[in-house]
Amino acid sequence: xxxxxxxxxxxxxxxxxxxxxxxxxxxxxxxxxxxxxxxxxxxxxxxxxxxxxxxxxxxxxxxxxxxxxxxxxxxxxxxxxxxxxxxxxxxxxxxxxxxxxxxxxxxxxxxxxxxxxxxxxxxxxxxxxxxxxxxxxxxxxxxxxxxxxxxxxxxxxxxxxxxxxxxxxxxxxxxxxxxxxxxxxxxxxxxxxxxxxxxxxxxxxxxxxxxxxxxxxxxxxxxxxxxxxxxxxxxxxxxxxxxxxxxxxxxxxxxxxxxxxxxxxxxxxxxxxxxxxxxxxxxxxxxxxxxxxxxxxxxxxxxxxxxxxxxxxxxxxxxxxxxxxxxxxxxxxxxxxxxxxxxxxxxxxxxxxxxxxxxxxxxxxxxxxxxxxxxxxxxxxxxxxxxxxxxxxxxxxxxx
Numbered sequence: 001x002x003x004x005x006x007x008x009x010x011x012x013x014x015x016x017x018x019x020x021x022x023x024x025x026x027x028x029x030x031x032x033x034x035x036x037x038x039x040x041x042x043x044x045x046x047x048x049x050x051x052x053x054x055x056x057x058x059x060x061x062x063x064x065x066x067x068x069x070x071x072x073x074x075x076x077x078x079x080x081x082x083x084x085x086x087x088x089x090x091x092x093x094x095x096x097x098x099x100x101x102x103x104x105x106x107x108x109x110x111x112x113x114x115x116x117x118x119x120x121x122x123x124x125x126x127x128x129x130x131x132x133x134x135x136x137x138x139x140x141x142x143x144x145x146x147x148x149x150x151x152x153x154x155x156x157x158x159x160x161x162x163x164x165x166x167x168x169x170x171x172x173x174x175x176x177x178x179x180x181x182x183x184x185x186x187x188x189x190x191x192x193x194x195x196x197x198x199x200x201x202x203x204x205x206x207x208x209x210x211x212x213x214x215x216x217x218x219x220x221x222x223x224x225x226x227x228x229x230x231x232x233x234x235x236x237x238x239x240x241x242x243x244x245x246x247x248x249x250x251x252x253x254x255x256x257x258x259x260x261x262x263x264x265x266x267x268x269x270x271x272x273x274x275x276x277x278x279x280x281x282x283x284x285x286x287x288x289x290x291x292x293x294x295x296x297x298x299x300x301x302x303x304x305x306x307x308x309x310x311x312x313x314x315x316x317x318x319x320x321x322x323x324x325x326x327x328x329x330x331x332x333x334x335x336x337x338x339x340x341x342x343x344x345x346x347x348x349x350x351x352x353x354x355x356x357x358x359x360x361x362x363x364x365x366x367x368x369x370x371x372x373x374x375x376x377x378x379x380x381x382x383x384x385x386x387x388x389x390x391x392x393x394x395x396x397x398x399x400x
Contacts, residue, residue: 005031005054010046011085011112012036012061013104014068020104021046023053024112033105038067043074060085060115062107064124076126083121085111088328127292130267134289137260141282144253149173151249155182155242158235163188165221170214176250177208181218182243186236191222260285272383275390276376277351278344283336290333300381307333309374337373345372350392 008031010023018038023031031053036046050057059075059082061068075082090110094102097110115121127135152173159167159182166188170178181203185191191199196212196219203211264270264285273284297303304310308329314322344351351372358368383390 007056007058008050008054009112009116010050010057010059011108011110011115012059012068012071013108013111014061014063014071015104016067019043019068019071020108021050022105022108022112023050023057024109024116025054026116028113028116030109033108035104038070040070040074043071047074047078047080057081058115059083060111060121061124062087062090062111072124073126076124082124083115084124085114085121086328089114122296130263131289131292133263134260134285137256137263138286138289141253141256141260144249144256148246148249148253151242151246155239155246158239158242159186162186162229162232162235162239163221163225165224166191166218169217169221172246175214176247177203177210177214178218179243179246180206180208181214183240183247185218186239187228187232188222188225189228190236191219195219257282264288269384272387272389273380276340276344276380276383277347277349277390278340278342278376279380280343283340286332287336290330290336294381294384300378303381304374304377306330307337307373307377309334309337309370309377334373337377338369341369341373341376344376345369351376 005025008023008025010021013020016038019036020034021036022033025031032049034046034049036042050059057080059080061071061082062085064072064084072082090107093110093114094106097106097113099106155172156167172178172182181199184202185194185199194202196215199215199219200212203215208214261281264281267288269288270281270284273279273287274281279287291297291303291306294303297306301310305326306329308326308331310326311323312326314324316322341351341355345355346352354375355368355372358371359365363371379390382388
C-alpha cells in the first residue's frame with residue numbers, strides 16, 4: 001500500500017480480550033479505526049497496516065499494565081514510539097468531543113488526538129527483567145494481603161454469631177495462636193470441656209507462643225456464655241475451615257515476602273535504599289517496581305510530584321500562594337514514602353528531629369509526616385544519584 005501521510009498517531013484503547021485502534025493524521029482526521037484481538041498475529045497485522053499508511057507512526061495507549069503487556073512488547077520490539085495517556089485524561093477530554101456516547105472507538109480516537117496535540121506524555125519503554133519481576137511479586141503480595149483481610153473479616157463475622165466474647169478476646173489479624181485455636185475449638189461448650197490445662201498442652205504441641213495466656217483468655221471468654229446460639233454447629237465448621245485457610249495464606253505470604261527480598265537484594269541499589277531508616281526490603285522493592293531506574297524523573301521534585309508530596313498552586317485573581325494537595329499522583333508511591341517516614345519518625349535520629357520540629361511549628365501529625373516524607377524524597381534521590389549509603393550527618397561538600 002502506498003504511503004499517503006507523513007505522520008500518523010495511533011491511539012489504542014487497550015483491554016484484556018481485545019483492543020480498539022484509531023489512527024489520525026496531522027489534521028486530526030481519522031485514517032482508520034479497527035478492532036484488534038489481543039493476539040500476536042493480529043497486533044503484528046495492525047503494526048504493518050499503520051506502517052503502510054505513513055512514513056512515521058506514533059502510538060499511544062491508556063493502560064500500561066498486564067492487559068497491554070503483549071501489545072507493548074510487540075510495539076517496542078519493532079522499534080515503535082509509544083507514549084502513555086492516563087485514563088483520567090481520556091475520561092475528562094471525552095466531553096470535549098462530539099457526542100455523548102462512550103465507546104472503545106471514541107476513547108481510542110481521544111487517545112490518538114491527545115497524543116497528536118500534546119508532547120508532555122511519558123514515553124513507554126521495556127523495563128528491566130528485575131523491575132518486571134518485582135512488579136509481579138509486589139502486585140501478587142497486594143492481592144494476598146487483600147485476600148487475608150477478607151478471610152479475617154469473614155471469620156470474625158461468623159465468630160460473633162457463635163460467641164461474641166471469644167471474637168472480642170483476640171486480634172486475629174496479628175496473632176497466630178488464636179487462629180490455631182479456632183482450627184479445632186470454636187464454640188464455648190468445646191472450650192469449657194477441654195479446660196485451660198489441656199488446651200495449653202494442645203497449643204504447645206502446635207508451637208503456639210504464650211499458649212497458657214491464649215488458653216486462659218479463650219476459656220474465660222467461653223465461661224461468660226452458657227447458651228448455644230442458633231446455627232452454632234454449622235458456623236463452627238466454617239470458622240474452622242476459614243482458620244485453616246488463613247494459616248495457609250500466611251505461609252504463602254511469607255514465601256512471597258522471601259522471594260521479594262531475594263529478588264530486591266540482587267539489585268545493586270538495594271543496599272543504598274535499605275540503608276535509609278524506614279525503608280525495608282518490602283517497601284524498597286515496591287519503590288523499585290514503581291520508579292524503575294529513575295530515568296523517567298528529571299530531578300527529586302518530579303519524583304515528589306509523582307508521589308503527591310509536592311503541593312500545587314491554585315491561584316485565581318488576587319488569591320496567590322494558595323497551595324493544595326494534588327489530585328493526580330501515584331497513590332501507592334505516596335503510601336510507601338508515608339509508611340517509611342512514619343517508621344523512621346518513631347526512632348531517634350534526624351527523621352524524628354525533623355518531625356518534632358514541624359510539630360512544634362503547629363503542623364498536625366499527618367502534615368508533619370507528609371513534610372518529612374517530602375524531605376526524605378530529596379535524601380533518597382541524592383543517595384541513589386551519588387551511590388552513597390545513608391548517614392546521620394550530611395556529607396561534607398568537597399572543593400572542586
